[in-house]
Amino acid sequence: MTAVIETKSLSKWYGNVLGLSDVSLEIESGITGLLGPNGAGKSTFMKLVTGQMKPNIGRVTVAGQDVWNNFRLFSRIGFCPEQDAFYEDVTGWEFLTGLLRLAGYSGAEAAKRAARALEIVELTQDKDRKIRSYSRGMRQRVKFAQAVAHDPDIIILDEPLSGLDPLGKRRLIRLVKDFQSEGKTIIVSSHVLPEIEAMTSRIVMIHQGKILAQGDIHSIRDLIESYPHMISLKCGDARAVAARFVHDASILKMSFGPDGRSLVVETYKRDAFFSRLQAVVLEDGIEVEELTSPDDNLQAVFDYLVVK
Amino acid sequence: MKPNTNPGPATLWMSFRRVFSMFFFLGRKTGKSRVFLLLGLIPVATAVMARIFMTGRAEDVVAVFNEILIVFYVTFDIVILSLFYGTSIVAEETEGRTLSYLTTRPLAKTGIFLGKYAAYVTLMFLMVSASLFFSFFIMNGHRFRDPALYLTFLRYAGALGLGIIAYTALFAFLGTFLKRAILVGLLFGFGWENVVQYFPGSTQRLSLVHYMKSLMPRRAAGGPLSILLFRLEPSTPAVAVLMLIVIAAVFLALACWLFRTKEYLYEE
Amino acid sequence: MATVREKGYYHWDGKLVERRLPWLPITRTGIMLAFKKRGFRFLFAGAFLPGIVFLGIIYISENLESFQAMVRGSDRLINITPGSFKTFLTFPPVLFLMIAMMVFAGSGLIADDLKHNSLQIYFSRPLRKKDYLLGKMAVVFFFILAVTLVPGLLVYIFKLIFAGSFKFFLSYPWLVLSIVGFSAFLAVFFAFYTLLLSSLSKNSRYVMVLVFMIYLFSDVLFGILQSIFRTPYMALFSIRANIDQVGALVFAQKPSHPVPVLWSGLILGGICALSALVLNRKIRGVEVIR
Numbered sequence: 059m060t061a062v063i064e065t066k067s068l069s070k071w072y073g074n075v076l077g078l079s080d081v082s083l084e085i086e087s088g089i090t091g092l093l094g095p096n097g098a099g100k101s102t103f104m105k106l107v108t109g110q111m112k113p114n115i116g117r118v119t120v121a122g123q124d125v126w127n128n129f130r131l132f133s134r135i136g137f138c139p140e141q142d143a144f145y146e147d148v149t150g151w152e153f154l155t156g157l158l159r160l161a162g163y164s165g166a167e168a169a170k171r172a173a174r175a176l177e178i179v180e181l182t183q184d185k186d187r188k189i190r191s192y193s194r195g196m197r198q199r200v201k202f203a204q205a206v207a208h209d210p211d212i213i214i215l216d217e218p219l220s221g222l223d224p225l226g227k228r229r230l231i232r233l234v235k236d237f238q239s240e241g242k243t244i245i246v247s248s249h250v251l252p253e254i255e256a257m258t259s260r261i262v263m264i265h266q267g268k269i270l271a272q273g274d275i276h277s278i279r280d281l282i283e284s285y286p287h288m289i290s291l292k293c294g295d296a297r298a299v300a301a302r303f304v305h306d307a308s309i310l311k312m313s314f315g316p317d318g319r320s321l322v323v324e325t326y327k328r329d330a331f332f333s334r335l336q337a338v339v340l341e342d343g344i345e346v347e348e349l350t351s352p353d354d355n356l357q358a359v360f361d362y363l364v365v366k
Numbered sequence: 367m368k369p370n371t372n373p374g375p376a377t378l379w380m381s382f383r384r385v386f387s388m389f390f391f392l393g394r395k396t397g398k399s400r401v402f403l404l405l406g407l408i409p410v411a412t413a414v415m416a417r418i419f420m421t422g423r424a425e426d427v428v429a430v431f432n433e434i435l436i437v438f439y440v441t442f443d444i445v446i447l448s449l450f451y452g453t454s455i456v457a458e459e460t461e462g463r464t465l466s467y468l469t470t471r472p473l474a475k476t477g478i479f480l481g482k483y484a485a486y487v488t489l490m491f492l493m494v495s496a497s498l499f500f501s502f503f504i505m506n507g508h509r510f511r512d513p514a515l516y517l518t519f520l521r522y523a524g525a526l527g528l529g530i531i532a533y534t535a536l537f538a539f540l541g542t543f544l545k546r547a548i549l550v551g552l553l554f555g556f557g558w559e560n561v562v563q564y565f566p567g568s569t570q571r572l573s574l575v576h577y578m579k580s581l582m583p584r585r586a587a588g589g590p591l592s593i594l595l596f597r598l599e600p601s602t603p604a605v606a607v608l609m610l611i612v613i614a615a616v617f618l619a620l621a622c623w624l625f626r627t628k629e630y631l632y633e634e
Numbered sequence: 635m636a637t638v639r640e641k642g643y644y645h646w647d648g649k650l651v652e653r654r655l656p657w658l659p660i661t662r663t664g665i666m667l668a669f670k671k672r673g674f675r676f677l678f679a680g681a682f683l684p685g686i687v688f689l690g691i692i693y694i695s696e697n698l699e700s701f702q703a704m705v706r707g708s709d710r711l712i713n714i715t716p717g718s719f720k721t722f723l724t725f726p727p728v729l730f731l732m733i734a735m736m737v738f739a740g741s742g743l744i745a746d747d748l749k750h751n752s753l754q755i756y757f758s759r760p761l762r763k764k765d766y767l768l769g770k771m772a773v774v775f776f777f778i779l780a781v782t783l784v785p786g787l788l789v790y791i792f793k794l795i796f797a798g799s800f801k802f803f804l805s806y807p808w809l810v811l812s813i814v815g816f817s818a819f820l821a822v823f824f825a826f827y828t829l830l831l832s833s834l835s836k837n838s839r840y841v842m843v844l845v846f847m848i849y850l851f852s853d854v855l856f857g858i859l860q861s862i863f864r865t866p867y868m869a870l871f872s873i874r875a876n877i878d879q880v881g882a883l884v885f886a887q888k889p890s891h892p893v894p895v896l897w898s899g900l901i902l903g904g905i906c907a908l909s910a911l912v913l914n915r916k917i918r919g920v921e922v923i924r
Contacts (some may be wrong), residue, residue, distance in 0.1 A: 072631070108470050111629050127626060129381075133373065133472040141632065143463035147395045156391070160384050160471045162373030204467070398840055405847075408855065416862045430861045442854050450843045457839060546673055548842050549738060556850065557730075 061086055062212060062243040063107060067116035070102055070267075077102035079267040081116070085245060089238045091254035092247035093360065094264035100247040101140055103264065104216045107245070108137045120212060133161065136210035138202050140217045144189045150176065150200045151185040154207055161208045175207035176200075178233060194221040202230065212243045219253050231256050251357050263363060270363045278359055280328075285353070285362050286310050287328040291335070292348035296321035302338045303331075322352070373472075381477025382484065385468070389485035393451075399489065402447055406497030409434050413501035424508070431505040432583050435498075435522060440578045444494060444529045445555040451486040452537025453547040455479065456625065463632050475626045483538055483618065490530050495523045525581035532574055532610040535617040542624040570599065574613065580606035656761050660769025665776055668739035677738055678777070681731045685785025688722045692789055696796035714793060714802070716809050720885035722789070723782055723816055724878045732824060735777050737845050740828035742838035743770045744917070749836040757919035767829070767913055774825035783817035809885075816884040820877070823902055827873075830909035833916040849873055866891040869898075876902050 061084035070077040078099045092100050105111045106118050109125035109132075117124065120131050145153060154175060158168035176182045179199035189197065198221040205213060215234070219227045234257055237244055248254050254261060255275070263270040263278075271278045279287075292315075293299060300312050300321055308327040314320065325331045328351075339346055352358070376384060393399055416430050456479075459465035468478050502519050509515045533555070540547040559575045570576045580600035601609070668674050695714050722728065747753055756766055790813060793802055803809075831844045856872035869875040869891040879898035882889040889895055 108466070110466055110469055111631070127475065129376075129472050129474050131472075132470050135470060137466060137470040139463075139466045141463040141466075145392060145462075145464060145467075147397075148392065156388050157467060157471065160388060160468070160473060162376055162380070162384070162472065398835075398837075405851070408851075409858075412855075412858050412862065415859075419862055426861075430858070433861050434858055437854055437857055442850060446843060446847050446850075450840065453839065458837075461837075461839070546671070548839050549673060552734070552737060552842070552846055556846065 063118070063120050063245070065103075065106075065116065065118045068103075068106060068113050068118055069115040070106060070111060071114050076267045078106070081264075081267075081269055083262060083269065083272065085243065085262075087241060087243040088260065089234060089244045089246060089258035091258045091261040092245055092264060093249070093251065093254050093261050094247075095249050095364070098249075098264045099267040100249075100264055101216055102267070104137075104140075104214055104245070104247060108135060108214055133208070134211045136205035136208065136213045138205035138213075138215045138218050140220070142194070142197055142201075142221070144197065144200075146190040147188065149186050149188055150181055150192070150196075150203075153189060153200060154204055157204050158207055163208070171207045171209070172203075175203040178206070179203045180229070195223055195226050198222055199226070199230075202233075206237070210242070213237060213245075215244065215246045217248055218246060219248065219250070227253065251360060263360065265364050271359070275359060279353070286324040286326050287331075287351065288353045288358075289323045289325070289328065289331060290320060290348070290350045290352050291323070291346060292320045293344050293346045294319065295344070298342070299335075299338065299344060302342070303334070306331075306334070319347075376473055376477065378474045378477045381473040382481040385473060385478050385481025386485045386488075389482045390488060393485055393489045398450070399493075402450075402490075403493050405443065405446075406493050409438050409497055409501040410504065413504040417504055417507065427505055431502065434501060434505075436579065436582055439494065439498065439526055440529065440582060441560075441575060443497075444490070444526055444533060444578075445559070447490045447494070448530055448533030449537050449548060449551040449555055451490055452483075452534040453541035453551055455482045455486065455538045456541045456630070457547060460630050460632060465630055465632075476622045479538075479542075479622050479625045480618070483534065483621075487530055487534050490534070491527050494526050494530065498523055498526060521581075525578065528581075528607060528610045528614075529574070529578045532577075532614045532617075535614040535621070536574070539617040539621040539624070542621045543628065566599070571601065571609075574610070577601060577606040577609050656765040657769030657772060660756075660766060661772035661776070664739075664743060664770060664773035668773070668777070671738060674735075674738040677731070677734055678780075681728075681735060681781040682785060684722065684725060684728045684731070685781070685789060688718075688785070689789050689792055691718075692793045693796055696793070716806050716812065716885045717887045719786060719790070719809065719813060720816075720881045720887050723786060723813075723820070724881040726874060728781075729874055729877065732778060732781065732820070733846060733849050735781070736774065736824055736828045737842045739777055740774055740824075741832055741841040741845055743773060744829055744832040744913075745835055745838040745841045748833070748916075749838070753917065754919050763914070763917050766917060770829055771822075771825040774828055775821040778821040778824050779817055782820055783814060786813040786817060812884050812886075816881055819880060819884070823877070823906060826906040826909035830905075830912055833913055866893050869893055870901055873902075873905075 063083070063085040065081050065083045068081040068083075069079050081099075081103065092103065094100050102111070106113055107120065107125065109128065112126045119125065121134065123131055125131060145156075148156065151172060154172035155165075155168045158171050159165070163171060172185075173182070176185050179202055181196060181199055181203065184192065184196060189200065192200065198218070202215070202218055205215065213234075218234075219230060222230060231253070234244055234246065238258075246254065246257055259275045260273065261275055261278070262272040271281075291299065296314055296319055300314070303309050303312070303323065306325075308330060309323060309325050311324040313322045315322070323331065338344070353362075412434060413431070416427055420427050420430065456465075459468065469475065499519070502522065503510075506515055536554075537547065537551045540550055544550055559573045562573045563570050563575055563579070581603055600606075669678075692714055747756070753766075757763075787810070790810065794800060828845060831848070832838075832841050834844070835841050852871055852873045853875070856868050856875060859868040859871060860866075869879070870893060875891060876898035879889050879891060879893065879895045880902065881887075883895040883899075
């Protein structure tokens with residue numbers, strides 16, 4: 059699949075402060091999560107991709123073209139900025155139709171698209187109220203609406219779920235997934251890991267301006283060789299199961315839950331463990347209630363790569 | 367992927383037109399425009415007072431109008447309006463953090479800048495010329511049959527319009543690269559411009575107000591007007607018009623170039 | 635007896651001491667923020683220039699023989715009287731500099747708090763409305779007094795030093811009080827004026843324009859109305875002229891305009907009263923949006 063967005067050795071400084079360092083990425087269509095703590099460089103990356111800043115070193119291209127001062131690209135790009143900023147003296151309707159007219163739509167077409175966008179974000183009833191009277195969640199939704207109203211191929215969302223209540227977040231996540239099924243390219247940034255996990259398994263992890271990892275969450279986890287995998291097993295007799303593995307050299311550590319029914323195993327050879335576990339369970343007739351990988355998720359991956 | 371149904375990117379002219387429409391609409395909506403419009407009512411009120419209280423003093427009425435024209439419109443009103451709206455072209459987008467809404471649309475940056483500039487200049491010109499219209503014709507109500515009167519009004523309105531264009535271009539240029547452009551603008555508009563006009567010789571040509579005054583009547587009565595015209599060595603009207611246009615063009619070109627090439631980072 | 639506490643949150647059982655000057659941190663912060671702006675530092679330094687010039691004039695006046703050749707025929711120019719102090723403190727460029735300082739340091743005092751919704755944060759502390767306002771006003775007091783009271787008193791002291799006697803003090807024993815009183819009056823008036831305008835908008839750029847515009851416009855209006863009505867009472871429309879009138883009263887000089895000084899005082903007092911009313915309304919912890 060050809061990359062829609064490509065960066066090569068992308069670097070950006072703010073005076074002496076490094077914003078991004080040597081970022082080379084290829085982003086294909088679908089949802090890509092950009093993950094990192096505050097100040098990691100996510101917004102810097104988004105601003106470079108949307109042509110609001112010029113790279114100091116390197117290049118960023120969208121659909122094969124340089125972005126900086128290339129306004130022609132923006133008919134295909136929709137951007138939802140992080141800042142809670144609007145033209146406050148206008149209504150939600152005027153805001154959307156105004157920006158759609160700027161994009162070149164006629165009055166009638168702009169009205170049609172604005173109505174649809176407001177319906178998508180459930181703001182139709184409040185469209186004639188001034189934006190300054192909107193709640194935080196409503197402001198976030200109208201910001202999202204302006205990013206998608208012109209039906210762009212590429213949608214860049216910088217912290218789109220911030221300020222939304224749990225229901226609002228779910229709705230927006232569902233919307234983003236719908237856009238993915240339409241073949242759009244979406245980059246979503248967040249520092250809240252479960253939000254990203256709910257949208258996509260394809261992530262780019264960024265920290266202190268550098269890319270730590272990119273790809274599928276589970277594949278990244280597999281590649282982190284320095285940390286053993288954790289597997290949690292809940293069954294009737296956890297100690298009996300543990301006894302069967304105690305001589306296995308690939309098992310680093312075993313610990314039991316306080317109720318004696320759960321066992322947590324740490325091993326570098328996860329696949330081998332699962333094969334042997336299968337055999338043990340069948341041989342001994344053990345009834346397994348639950349089998350999970352507590353660290354096969356974004357939080358754990360992030361913690362391994364960043365915190366520890 | 368669905369075929370793209372967007373109208374596509376705009377030419378410079380289309381960008382200009384779209385931005386002009388939006389900001390002409392937005393500019394009229396703000397409370398600040400209403401305050402500036404009210405400011406323009408004050409010379410109208412003084413014109414009414416002059417007509418009521420100065421009956422039988424036609425010469426004095428003309429002198430008072432000239433005073434209103436120069437003291438209020440030329441050295442105060444258009445400077446203040448141009449300063450606020452000119453610096454707002456970029457500053458309100460960066461301070462309000464709304465610049466990304468414009469720069470992520472398929473619009474040429476030069477078109478964005480010029481479209482906003484033109485919207486604000488048009489707004490200011492409408493405010494000033496409406497105020498001028500009423501104050502002028504109230505003061506000259508006894509001369510409605512004189513066709514020269516209308517030409518005089520057009521001349522004054524045109525001169526003020528040129529002043530707005532030139533001042534706004536200068537302040538817009540300052541606004542593209544200075545964080546506190548309004549302060550520099552205040553010091554220029556009410557400091558430098560007030561001081562240098564009293565310098566003899568060609569030094570006074572280093573101010574915009576010199577060219578504005580060269581286009582204005584020079585019949586001085588007592589009071590502030592005589593002081594303001596005391597040292598004036600006017601340029602010819604043709605030179606004054608040309609200089610104002612050239613100044614506007616130069617600063618606009620510089621401003622457009624800066625706006626296109628500069629990165630605007632929001633203050634955290 | 636030793637106690638072992640958990641490493642978690644525990645309720646502090648000390649006594650909350652009420653600050654004697656709750657407005658002081660607001661003032662300190664306001665002054666610090668103003669000095670962080672480089673342009674303001676130049677302007678503040680420049681605002682002392684008239685004082686330095688005045689000091690120079692005082693020095694020349696006490697050493698007239700040495701400067702005889704330079705000031706031939708200008709005997710009146712260097713006769714230092716209370717009128718000289720009044721002229722210094724009401725000199726239009728000095729007032730212009732004060733306005734410029736207010737534009738720089740004062741326009742964002744309340745406007746920025748309104749923009750960032752900081753009033754809720756202020757009033758979630760043990761801070762009353764009057765502490766907040768006093769803190770903000772004290773910022774203005776600091777800057778105005780720095781360029782009026784400080785140079786005024788210093789020039790007075792240097793006058794006595796250069797003269798080498800207390801004759802000047804004995805001739806005008808009330809002069810010190812006049813300098814202090816008029817400086818305080820300017821500080822209070824400009825504080826009310828600036829805060830009134832700063833509370834009217836969240837946009838500090840717009841407030842900057844308003845601070846300048848209203849001051850200048852009042853003078854412009856005075857000039858125009860003067861030509862229509864040809865009466866000195868039109869001076870009451872000009873903030874600068876009213877300040878000049880009050881200055882004449884405080885320094886026992888003849889007013890520049892033959893208008894009762896009380897009226898000028900009432901106009902300026904009225905602006906302060908209007909400001910107090912508006913500020914009382916605008917400064918609240920909760921913003922009501924209609």
